[in-house]
Amino acid sequence: MLPAAVVVLAQIAAGPGSAQAPARPGSADSDVVPGLSSVISQRRLDSVLGREVRTRVEEDVGRIVDILADPQSRVQAAVIEFGGFLGIGTRKIAVDWSAISFENDGKRTIVIVDVSRDQLRLAPEYKPNEQPMIVRTSD
Amino acid sequence: MPDWKAQSAEGPAEVPSRSSKRGLDWFAFFVADIQTGFGPFLSVYLTTQKWTQVDIGLVLSIGSLASLIGQVPGGWVVDRVQSKRRVAAFAVLGIGVSALLIALTPVFATIAAAKLLHVAASSVLGPAVAAITLGLVGHAAVGPRLGRNARFSAAGNGLAAGVMGACGYFVSAQAVFFVTAILVLPALLALRMIRESDVDPIRADGGLDATETNQRAASLVRFFRRPGLMVLIACVMLFHLANAAMLPLVGSDVTARTGRWATVLVAACIIAPQIIVAAISPAVGQLAQTWGRRPVLLIGFATLPLRGGLLALTNDPYMVVAVQALDGISGAVMGVLVPLALADIARGTGRFNLAQGIVGSATGVGATLSTFGAGYLADRFGVSSAFWGLAGMGVLALVLLIAMMPETRPSNGD
Numbered sequence: 001m002l003p004a005a006v007v008v009l010a011q012i013a014a015g016p017g018s019a020q021a022p023a024r025p026g027s028a029d030s031d032v033v034p035g036l037s038s039v040i041s042q043r044r045l046d047s048v049l050g051r052e053v054r055t056r057v058e059e060d061v062g063r064i065v066d067i068l069a070d071p072q073s074r075v076q077a078a079v080i081e082f083g084g085f086l087g088i089g090t091r092k093i094a095v096d097w098s099a100i101s102f103e104n105d106g107k108r109t110i111v112i113v114d115v116s117r118d119q120l121r122l123a124p125e126y127k128p129n130e131q132p133m134i135v136r137t138s139d
Numbered sequence: 140m141p142d143w144k145a146q147s148a149e150g151p152a153e154v155p156s157r158s159s160k161r162g163l164d165w166f167a168f169f170v171a172d173i174q175t176g177f178g179p180f181l182s183v184y185l186t187t188q189k190w191t192q193v194d195i196g197l198v199l200s201i202g203s204l205a206s207l208i209g210q211v212p213g214g215w216v217v218d219r220v221q222s223k224r225r226v227a228a229f230a231v232l233g234i235g236v237s238a239l240l241i242a243l244t245p246v247f248a249t250i251a252a253a254k255l256l257h258v259a260a261s262s263v264l265g266p267a268v269a270a271i272t273l274g275l276v277g278h279a280a281v282g283p284r285l286g287r288n289a290r291f292s293a294a295g296n297g298l299a300a301g302v303m304g305a306c307g308y309f310v311s312a313q314a315v316f317f318v319t320a321i322l323v324l325p326a327l328l329a330l331r332m333i334r335e336s337d338v339d340p341i342r343a344d345g346g347l348d349a350t351e352t353n354q355r356a357a358s359l360v361r362f363f364r365r366p367g368l369m370v371l372i373a374c375v376m377l378f379h380l381a382n383a384a385m386l387p388l389v390g391s392d393v394t395a396r397t398g399r400w401a402t403v404l405v406a407a408c409i410i411a412p413q414i415i416v417a418a419i420s421p422a423v424g425q426l427a428q429t430w431g432r433r434p435v436l437l438i439g440f441a442t443l444p445l446r447g448g449l450l451a452l453t454n455d456p457y458m459v460v461a462v463q464a465l466d467g468i469s470g471a472v473m474g475v476l477v478p479l480a481l482a483d484i485a486r487g488t489g490r491f492n493l494a495q496g497i498v499g500s501a502t503g504v505g506a507t508l509s510t511f512g513a514g515y516l517a518d519r520f521g522v523s524s525a526f527w528g529l530a531g532m533g534v535l536a537l538v539l540l541i542a543m544m545p546e547t548r549p550s551n552g553d
Contacts, residue, residue, distance in 0.1 A: 047189065049186075049189045049191075050186050050187050050188065050189040050190075055398075058398050058399055059398075059399045060398045060399055060401070061399070061402070063183075063186055063187070065186050065192055066191070066192050079192075081186065082394055082401070083390075083391070083393075083394025083395075083398075083401035083402060083405065084390055084391070084394055084401070084402070084405055085300075085304050085390070085402050085405035085406040085408075085409060086175070086178065086179065086180045086183070086300060086303065086304050086307070086406075086409070087178065087179030087180040087181070087182055087183040088178070088179050088386060088387055088390050088405060088409060089386070089387055089389065089390010089391045089392075089393060089394055089401075089405045089408070090179075090183075090390070090391065090394065091391045091394045091395055117398050120395070120398070121395050121396060121398075125391070125518075127518070128192065
């Protein structure tokens with residue numbers, strides 16, 4: 001038995017006119033857990049963790065290593081690991097989520113962090129067990 | 140023509156074969172190469188594999204803990220095994236398998252297993268290289284030879300840091316572990332060049348006095364009472380307590396200050412000391428023979444608090460790189476003099492490699508505490524306070540060395 005979500009996706013993929021739904025006719029609806037449905041996103045979605053990022057102007061390069069959300073489950077910030085060499089001397093900084101944008105240069109999506117060199121320099125290192133200080137967008 | 144053959148047939152003569160000596164050069168070089176990727180770079184790689192910070196922290200902690208525990212039995216095993224070459228070969232193969240596991244299956248269970256395999260292999264590989272050295276050249280010539288080892292090892296370290304750093308940056312983090320696995324082959328070839336018959340297994344453990352043979356079990360307590368052993372262990376621990384956190388602290392400070400040039404400057408902070416080590420190590424080995432061990436150790440230990448103090452006072456990132464080059468002086472001294480002094484102390488006991496394992500563990504304890512302590516100081520009071528704190532530990536190590544460490548060079552040069 002296919003999981004309900006896959007069944008729904010398969011039906012969408014098969015198109016509205018298709019009669020050969022993989023589930024038995026009549027029982028298709030009862031396979032779907034009430035209140036749970038899956039939709040194909042209208043937008044392109046990208047994985048975030050481990051993504052390389054760079055700042056817009058001075059081109060500091062880093063990598064997203066964690067995502068921070070508030071109690072209302074809204075994503076507030078990304079923890080970005082900057083600099084270092086062979087993993088030595090890196091610096092983790094929490095950056096406001098609104099300062100991060102995904103921009104397509106035609107071939108691939110690059111992740112841009114809109115903060116300045118000075119902001120990064122002055123930002124305190126991110127500590128997992130402390131209330132983080134978050135760097136916000138430069139003006 | 141059969142002249143040299145007759146000579147080598149005599150077994151471990153005073154002069155080991157040219158092939159063995161060349162083999163040891165390159166073995167030291169490639170062993171340094173294959174260890175580069177397993178450091179903090181592993182966490183960079185796991186980040187690119189979308190590991191969470193919690194899992195990365197956990198797997199690294201498992202590795203460090205195993206390494207603290209594993210080195211003493213590792214050294215003990217090397218003492219007990221007849222063929223040091225074979226132990227070294229298995230260890231190198233283990234590291235190769237570990238690198239492949241890491242590159243091919245980055246899931247928690249295999250990475251943890253690979254990490255443990257790497258720790259086990261490293262805990263015998265370190266002592267085995269020094270044991271092969273001592274077994275090849277014997278006590279009288281081991282100082283200069285350890286200097287030569289340190290040169291090749293530093294060249295391997297520096298080059299591998301550059302190549303693998305570039306590889307991780309321009310190709311992929313995963314590629315670094317494939318390169319590591321490939322470099323296992325030349326390491327094994329170099330090891331093959333070392334002739335088994337040239338490595339005296341008794342001498343490789345520090346030699347065994349006739350009186351000691353029967354009392355090996357009982358002599359463990361007496362071994363620890365050997366003059367200088369406990370002091371040296373304590374000094375090495377304090378040295379790393381002062382030293383280990385300096386480079387990461389320098390690196391994150393340089394990263395904060397310089398932005399896009401950070402990677403290049405941090406690379407310079409890592410590679411510059413290795414160039415110094417490669418340049419001066421043979422001279423350090425020579426000086427230890429003519430001046431004795433104590434004065435050379437003093438120079439190395441004195442450089443450390445000096446570096447800590449200068450780092451606390453320096454703000455300019457380019458000056459920081461220059462100060463960081465001082466690490467090459469203490470690095471060369473530690474690389475040559477610690478195994479040399481241990482060989483002196485363990486002479487006639489057959490426990491040279493156990494002693495190396497203990498010092499390895501002491502290094503790990505010092506380094507771990509260093510990271511915690513410096514991190515705490517940097518958070519609370521700022522980076523320069525952390526450097527002062529580390530410099531203070533360095534002064535403590537130096538004072539202990541001056542006050543308690545005896546000269547271990549054999550008096551009649553035999």
